[in-house]
Structures are given as C-alpha cells and as structure tokens.
Amino acid sequence: MGWLKLKEAGMKDGYIRKLMGYYKTYEELFCDENFKLFNTGLKTMLEKARNIDISKKMDLYYKNRIRIISANDREYPEKLKKIIDYPLFLYVKGKSLNEFINTDDRIRKNIAVVGTRRATKFGKSSCERIVKELLYYNVNLISGLAEGIDTIALTVAVEKEGNAVAVVGSGLDRVYPYENKILWEKISGNGILISEYPLGTEPLKWNFPKRNRIIAGLADGIIIAESFKSGGSLITAELGFSMDKEIFAIPGFINYPSFEGCNNLIKENKAKLITCAEDVAQEFLWDINKEKSKISKLNEEEKLLFCHLYEETGLEELMEKVKNKIPLNRILSILMSLKVKGLIIETGTAKYVRLI
Template structure:
C-alpha cells in the first residue's frame, strides 16, 4: 500500500511540494483536466519556464534514436528551453544526458517517490539533473516504482510542456501513451519517422500517418513549427559534461 506522507516534505530542504492552487504550480499542467492536486519537486528548474518541451521514446533505443537525441538537444540548447522526459531506459535517459552535455535545463518525471530512484543505474544522471533541472513526481516519499505508476505519470510529461516530441517508439508503450495524452490536451505532438520495417519506429510512423503528430525530418523542423527559426539564438559557451 502507498503511504501518503506528503506533508512532511515541507520540512525537508531537499524536496519541496506545491499544491494545485499555489502560484508556483506548473501553469500548463494546471490547464489539464486530470492534473495532480499535489506535486513534489527536487532541483532548481522553473516549472513555468517560458519554453518547455517534452521528449519521449522507446526504452530500446537504437543508434538512430540516440543520434536524433543528440542532434535535437544540440539544436534546442541555445533557446533557453526546459526539456522534460521520464528518466527511463533508452530515449529518455539519452535525452537527459544530452541536455546535461549541452548545459540545458532538464527535468525527469518519476513514477515513484523522490526518496528512491528507478532504474537505480541512472543515479549519476539524476544527481547531475538536480544541479541544473530536477526530479518531479506526484507520488509522496515511500512510494515504490510500481508498474501502474508509470502510465499515470505520463500525463505530467505531456501536460507540463508546450509540445511533445517522439523519438523512436513501438506501436505499444509509454511513448505512444504520452503522445495520445498530449493530443487529448490539444497540445502539439511531433515525431521523427523511421524505416517502414523498423519495430522501434512503428509507433512514430503510426502517429504521423494518422495525423496525430507532425513530421520532423530534421531537428530544425521543430524550430520552424514553433516559430523559433527566425530568432537569433542565445550564444552559450559549451562545456562538455561527463557522465
């Protein structure tokens, strides 16, 4: 049984909680009909940053998908954007790593309490994220990473952002769930296509074919869709981070 002990988090400097009615609650998420009443956060990101993009994908990322993560995060880096994903295996953690490498603020939405981490092998990544971004959950401390929590947390990934981008996804799985939820919120979804016989691009191809997602052939296409292509991006001194 999940123990609800959220009130005690306000006494712990490591975490902070925010209620739906408070000013620092994510305003984009507040507009979603099934938004959580209470959120728990660890880190320093502004969850109401001017530009927020969610990026999701398969847990079985290929070299093609990881390369797209690298290219997209490099293009996004100068635009002062907050990148959200789920800190899962595959595309999610690849996105977080690329954001760290490009000094881009990144937040992971978790399917458990902030006092634990799943998968544990991503601990080093999560520690770097807290320094420039953070970890977010609707689940109080002592909540285990139970299977049913992860589809539930996907609505936060979809709702907190302006748009959702899908990089590699099978026809079933969390990435497609997130895309469908984003559609239900009337938010834009974009996807990179893949080969017709590639199981890990089948979901992306399906989203594009059924007009559930816009087609991205190159990361700069996203800048065009968002109307950022005519802007002069901020110049940033790039320091490669190690993981």
C-alpha cells in the same frame, strides 16, 4: 501544508480537488461561515484531518530538500490544471518550477522528448542530434527519466547545461532505474525532479503511464523520438494530442518495429514529421535568424568547412575535400571552433554534421 492533512486523513483525491477548487486556502475550510455548510460526514473528516500532526513528515521532506507544492500554491504550474485529474501535490527537488516552466503562451519553449526504453543505435543518434539542436533555442527539456530515449534526452540536456526537467514514477527517494543515479542527482541539483508520489513510493509499473499526463501537461510540444506501435510514449502523444499540444515524431526505417509508433503517428496526421530542431522552431515561430546570424561571423576557413558538413562527414573524408584549400594541421582546431560556436556537433568517432 494543511491540504496534505486531508490526504493523510484518507479523503479521496476527487473530494480534495473539489475543495481546492472552492477554497484558496486550507484554513478557509474551518471558518464558521464555511464549516457550517458541510454535511456531517465531511465535518467529521475535516476534524480528523485538523488533529493530524504532520510535522515529522514535513521535517523529513525538508531534510531531503524536497518541496511539496499543492495545486493551490503559486509555484504549481497552471498548465497542469487543464488536466481533468491533475495531481493534487507535486513533490519537487531542484530549482523553482516558475524559473523553468514557461507559462507565457507566447514563448512556448517547454519541449518533451520521450520514447522507447529499447532504443536502437539509429534512434539514439537521432535523439541526441535533435536534442542538441533544440538546446540552442534555450528550450526546457522535459522527459521521464526511464531507460532508453528518456535517459538519452536528459543526459544531453545535462551535459550541455540545458534546462532539464524529469518527471518520475516513484517517490524522490527511490531512484529508478538505479543506473540513472548520477543523472538523477545532477538533475536534482541543476534542474528539476518532479513526482506526484510521496517519499517511499516504489516505482510500480502503473505509476508510469499515469505520470505521462504530467509530462504532456507541462509541455508545449512533444517529440516522440522512437516508439513501438504500442509503446508507452504513445500514451504521452495521445494525451498531448487531446490537450491540443504540438506533436512531433522522428521517422524511422519501415522495417524497424521500434519506429512503427512514430511512423503511424505521422501517417495518421497526429504528429508532424521532423528531422531537425529547425522543424520544431518553425512550428513555434522561434527566432531562427538569430541562430543563422552566427554563420555570417565565421572566417573564410570556418565557412568552407561548415559548408562541407551539410551531411554527416568523417574526418578523413573532410580532409580530402579541403586538402588544397585549408592546411591539414588546422582542420581540427577549426572544427573545435565550430563546435564551441554551436554550429556543428560530433556524431561519432571523428564524424561531424552541422546543426543549422
């Protein structure tokens, strides 16, 4: 990891970025034919970097199971290179980025879900429902691991064994918020934790707006689940908009300040209004018929219950609707069957709604 020596020597990111653009490997800098072209100041800096010993530091990362990926490494996502000030190094814990982040523009299933830390009950339930639906399309769920919407989206992805990618604003040894420690550990084991900050970096407030460009850069589409008119998630939306990403927003009550940001994005034609994952699927031309084919395989009792769940329905109301068609003692087992098949979700205490 020679490039890291330049950072340790105090070279500015802009200079390192230029050198990375000209040379594929760190060693190329010291070839006689290249080195002799540099000015005296750069030569001095390079000599200083070459004499720095980072072996102990690298051992620390190895012990913490953290990989350092430079912008010139194969695992570094090309999507991020489109950002003007793309991060020089990514500190990654978990699975391979190449395994999770789709680079084929024909697939486009990297979906970011972001929103306010102060989520309302309505915002939470809307986010949960849409993320659960998205996971049936086998998306890579990207978020920021902040409180509120980010935590909700990633928690659903982890619980449903989906592909969870969390981009954080601190070193990977600084869990923030601390209440997310268990979620943090689960993602680092079965998903991916990403930071551009080295170990020991505290979660300073200005780190979070900056990390939003990584979320936007990795994503093919960005969903704003709930946001105040000047919420931090709008930074992600604006960045994504400038990168020609697909932007989506969940609409909210007009008298809820926490949805003013979402409603404004829709009103200003910067985001497409969505109420379900199928709205996103249609935009990306995902195979919707594949999911709908599940319905044709249902038995008559399952189809009947499924048809009655076009809107959120409580168990007692559902039992009343089908009491003369399905034995009441079978309803719960049928509902469980529909849940296992991924056709309905339980939205609250004994309340259900279909996903398709």
